[in-house]
Structures are given as C-alpha cells and as structure tokens.
Amino acid sequence: VIRLFALGSGSRGNAFALDTPDGTLLLDAGLSAREWLRRAEAAGLDTTRLAGIAVTHEHGDHATGAVRLARRFGVPLAATEGTLRALGPGTAGLTTVPLRGSSVTEVGPFSVACCRLLHDAAEPAALVAATGDVRVGLAYDFGRPTTGLRWLLRDLDAVILEANYDEVLLRTSGYPPSVQHRIAGSGGHLSNRAAAELLGELLHDHLRLVVLAHLSQQCNAPEVARAAVEPHLRRLGFRGTVAVAVQDTPLPPLPLMPRPAHLQAELGLPDRA
Ligand SMILES: [Zn+2]
Ligand SMILES: [Zn+2]
Numbered sequence: 585v586i587r588l589f590a591l592g593s594g595s596r597g598n599a600f601a602l603d604t605p606d607g608t609l610l611l612d613a614g615l616s617a618r619e620w621l622r623r624a625e626a627a628g629l630d631t632t633r634l635a636g637i638a639v640t641h642e643h644g645d646h647a648t649g650a651v652r653l654a655r656r657f658g659v660p661l662a663a664t665e666g667t668l669r670a671l672g673p674g675t676a677g678l679t680t681v682p683l684r685g686s687s688v689t690e691v692g693p694f695s696v697a698c699c700r701l702l703h704d705a706a707e708p709a710a711l712v713a714a715t716g717d718v719r720v721g722l723a724y725d726f727g728r729p730t731t732g733l734r735w736l737l738r739d740l741d742a743v744i745l746e747a748n749y750d751e752v753l754l755r756t757s758g759y760p761p762s763v764q765h766r767i768a769g770s771g772g773h774l775s776n777r778a779a780a781e782l783l784g785e786l787l788h789d790h791l792r793l794v795v796l797a798h799l800s801q802q803c804n805a806p807e808v809a810r811a812a813v814e815p816h817l818r819r820l821g822f823r824g825t826v827a828v829a830v831q832d833t834p835l836p837p838l839p840l841m842p843r844p845a846h847l848q849a850e851l852g853l854p855d856r857a
C-alpha cells in the first residue's frame with residue numbers, strides 16, 4: 585500500500601512523507617525532530633522504513649528537523665546545492681544528495697526531480713518524487729506558476745500544492761499594504777484561486793489526490809480553501825480526493841493505489857539515465 589502522510593502544514597512547519605513498499609521518503613521536515621517523531625507516531629508512520637529526506641528549501645518551516653532526523657535515522661538528505669549550503673555545517677558527516685533542476689536524482693529507492701522557484705531563500709525548489717508505482721509532486725512558497733513548474737508537475741498521481749490565502753481575507757486582514765503586496769507578489773504565496781487554476785491545468789486521468797497546503801492562519805481556513813478548489817476541479821471532471829493539510833494535527837494517512845501496470849512506463853522521467 586502506498587500512503588501519503590501530511591503531518592502538518594503552514595507557516596509554522598511543513599512535513600509530509602511518501603510511504604511506499606520500497607521505503608519512506610520525507611518531503612520537508614519543518615518541525616523539530618521531537619515534534620516530528622511525536623506526530624509520525626500519532627499518524628502511524630513506521631519510522632524504521634525511512635529511506636531519505638528531501639527538502640524544498642532551508643527555511644525553518646520546511647527544514648527545522650531535517651538534519652537531525654537524517655542523522656538519527658542514518659538516511660540521505662536531498663536538496664538543491666544552495667539549500668544544502670544554507671543548511672550549514674550541521675550537514676557535515678551526513679550523506680547529502682544534491683538535486684539539480686536539469687536531472688533526476690536517485691534518493692534511496694526514489695527518483696527525485698526539482699524545479700527552481702522564486703522565493704527569498706538560497707535555492708528554493710518544487711519537488712517530484714517517483715517510484716515505479718507512483719509520482720507525487722510538492723510545490724509551495726511561490727507566487728506564480730512558471731512553465732518549468734507546470735512541466736515538473738505534469739502526469740502526477742498526487743500533488744501537494746500551496747493554497748495560501750483567500751484574496752478577500754488578505755485584503756481585510758489588517759496587514760499593511762506593503763505586506764499584502766509581498767504576499768500576493770510573484771515571490772510571495774499562491775492564492776486559493778491561483779491554486780485552483782493551476783490544478784485545473786494539471787488535471788489528467790491518473791491524478792487521484794490533491795492536498796492543499798501551507799494555508800495562512802490569518803488569511804485562509806480549510807473550508808475556504810476547499811470551497812475555492814474542489815467545486816472547480818469537480819466541474820472539470822476530477823473524481824479523486826481533495827484533502828486540506830492543517831498546521832497542528834496530522835491528517836489520517838492518504839492511500840494511493842499504484843498505477844495500473846500498462847501506465848507505469850509513463851512514470852519514467854525523461855532524462856533518467
Ligand atoms: Zn520559505
Ligand atoms: Zn514556507
């Protein structure tokens with residue numbers, strides 16, 4: 585059984601995990617190692633099968649526990665070179681795996697590809713992790729989808745996508761205009777409406793799970809994000825699951841069926857050696 589875990593998501597910490605028969609890959613570990621362990625246990629994630637940790641960028645809400653968990657479980661830590669450098673001397677002695685935008689990198693049993701995002705971090709990236717059975721994408725902390733991001737996120741079985749703010753709630757948030765502009769700008773965050781539009785573009789027959797993530801606590805709410813996205817996707821024919829990750833509690837594990845064998849050839853990322 586393949587399962588996606590959403591242990592927490594928001595400006596105070598993002599932590600996901602893709603659990604497959606071949607092993608488990610953490611996608612961001614933006615909780616303290618201790619809190620991560622507590623939530624993994626609460627959610628029923630078997631930590632003895634960890635095969636690697638991939639992080640999108642060095643900000644605390646994405647990477648706080650990454651180095652410590654990689655050391656504790658003796659697994660490789662994968663990120664762009666800029667992110668690995670920004671994580672600092674703490675990574676000394678760890679197995680680090682640099683991710684490059686132009687190629688697919690093996691992280692344990694997973695193939696990981698990335699795409700650079702515009703955000704105020706060293707070398708932030710969106711990620712796609714694939715095994716023979718499933719292909720999962722993760723993108724947040726960006727304001728505008730690019731052609732490169734759309735290409736990275738094509739043909740997914742599951743996507744974790746930022747739905748940061750509702751436009752009306754942002755305008756009435758009481759944030760100063762300069763802050764509102766930064767949030768809504770190209771290096772800011774993705775609105776619910778922009779997330780719905782991008783998901784509409786990414787839809788295809790095998791996309792079965794959408795997880796809305798990194799919701800603002802001030803300018804969004806789970807039911808608001810869902811209302812902006814789910815009816816739009818249903819109208820376009822989406823019959824899968826829409827889940828909304830929240831900050832403080834793990835979601836129940838989200839099951840993902842492996843792709844039918846006749847479709848698995850499509851999983852190969854194009855430049856895989
Ligand atoms: Zn960030
Ligand atoms: Zn963030």
